Amino acid sequence: MLSISHSRRKFLQSGVGLAGLTLPTFLKARLSSKSLTGKAKACIIIYTWGGMSHYESFDPKPEAPVDFRGEFKPIDTATPGMQFCEHIPMLAKHSEKLAVIRSVHHKQGGHQQGMYISLTGHDPVAGIKAKGRNNRPSLTSMLSYFHNPAVGTPSAIRMPYSMFDNGKQMAGEGAGWLGTKHDPVLLRTPAGKPYAGVNRYSDKELNLTLNLTEKRVGNRNALLEQLEDTLAWRVGHETAYDQLDHYRRMASDILLGSPVRKAYDLESEDPRIRAMYGDHMGGQSLLLSRRLVEAGVPVVQAVCSASDLAGGGGDNWDTHRDHFPKMKNRLLPVFDRSASALLTDLEMRGMLDETLVVFLTDFGRTPKINGNGGRDHHPGVYSLVLAGGGIRGGQVYGSSDSKGAEPGSDPCTPADVHATVYKAMGIDHSMELHDQQGRPFRICDGNPLPLT
Amino acid sequence: MKPLPLLYLGMFLMKLHHFVLHYAAINLLFSGVLLFGESDKPSSVLAIEKLGGLALPMPGGGWEVGFHLRGRESFEDEGLKALKNLGEIVSLNLRDTKITNKGLVHLQGLVSLRRLHLERTSIDNSGLKNLSKLKNLEYLNLYQTQVSDDGLRHLSDLKKLKKLFLWDTKVSDEGVRELQKSLPQLFVSRGLNLEKLAADAPKPSPPKPRASMKWLSSSGTESPPTKSTPGSPIQVTFLNKSKQPVKLVWMDYGGGQKLYGEISAGGSREQNTYSEAVWLITDLNDKPLGHFVTSQEDANGVIPAN
16 A cells, blocks of 8 residues: 555656756745745735727726727726726725726737637747647636635636637646646536536536535445546546546545635635625625635635637627627626625735736727727737735726727736746746656746736 | 547546546645655655645745645644744735644744744634744734724734734724734734625616517508617617517528517517617518517516507
């Protein structure tokens, strides 16, 4: 028995572990460094899949011609001089917590490409695939690489599903060359009205609801059998044994009494708090994010959108048609309520100073409204937002030009935003890691923005 | 499907060994090897881990200790004695633990503490007097405790205190004002009034009466579009008021016909669809009777009697 234990350990150290910087080394590096000032211990990434319009959110252009500015009006926020779109009134009240970056831009006009650069910080190469091990690691997995939570606590969780475009799963959400062990664990949000449209639960997501009763957890044998059946079915024939084993081990560790299992049980949350987040999967996902961070999960990513863009049909942010009614009636109310509730909740629990909240999206939308009353893809300039984790709120970094078409001042890239995130989390963004072939990679090519 | 038997074999083997060593091995791996390497972990750190706690060295020196994760089931007052041998403790998290007012006596000597979490514990005013000498305290979290105004008086000498969290406690506005007189730089978070929040929550608006889609009879003059255009998801209900069963056919984006089912005479059918979709109604011999074209709103589609 000892020999099996030993080989398992070796397996984890050599097979899954990296040739590059190991955790003890990192810890020593961190301790010897005086320059790292990061305060954030945890990070929640809110991803609006499809490309959120900067006009109808954080960068309204009331002075632009009518076919550019659109039909919504700006409103004042709690910060003098900062205005948001009228349909995010709750977030407007939180502006003193937000650093709004209005000058992000890149060159990737497609969903796969825009999402890849937004989540990994690097331009995609041709032929990237969802499960590719040569992909760049997502921000979610890279941040988790530097954390080592207790047993039964995954170092990164994403929910409620993967991002798809017309049935094809997107590359960029996994750990890529960091290895299977650092793939964020996919968790299904157990409550809330689902996003309308096409939602694909075809991956290895864990749905712990069935297994939550104490009686079952007490009976470990039955539990594991059930788990094996479920995972064997889900993971299916495409997965190597070690990957199955990784998930299986993770799942059983979660189920057998870790704080994460309790966090997953949204029924145990105060019903008034649940109501604050709203009875929608968008809100309940962010509520679950807070509970997971409380339970010791260092990195959580929530997709706030239907999972498949499906040609623009459904509740996703790819608003080529009927942009205004869709934003006003379906997308912005859920987003506004959920994200504001998260900020309120983190703040009153004293968690906001150590929890970094990051809003990401593929790109912005085109300045001119098209013939279908929609806006198309526009990576030329768009807005992203950071909050908490030592970020100074109530500030705007950079600007777009008068029509919202190009950066007006202080242009920056997704990589710069990532560098800012790494810095806030106390990680040296210029550090080099080695992939499994020993090739060196710099984790981020950007420069931190002065937002702290 | 080929590798499946291998998977099952693997899982069977795993199951055999699981209870005996799997869990223990993983425990060891995650708590020990990856972080420090087993050999160089100080005994004071091991003592804290034994109690379900975690001790991490801080970048600027000193230690950060927490019992709020695995330790919350098992950790009790006496556990705080384990902190003595660790050295300077800068941050201590006791959230959700079984710490009591009595146990807080052990905090009196921790004068390096800058951050202290006592939220969601059973402590009240009598415990707070043990904090009055923690002069370096900058952050104190007391939400969901029994603390009231009397307890806050013990904090008035903590001149470095910058943030105090008091949501869901018994303190009053007056008590907070009084404390802020002594500590003018102090930020106090009182959080939300959940009762008020629930009362102010938007009431679900009464369901709007559903619009009816226009019936474009095949014998009429108005010709419908020949294909659907992709739109936003909506729901429609088809009501068959005619005296015969009908077929429900969706005109797809290329103009092709896709049969969705039959609706009996007098029957109805709920259908998820998209805006700007074209639905064709035929009799059972596929003779067209009429069309509906959906709009942005949920709606009814009434197939008329004649």
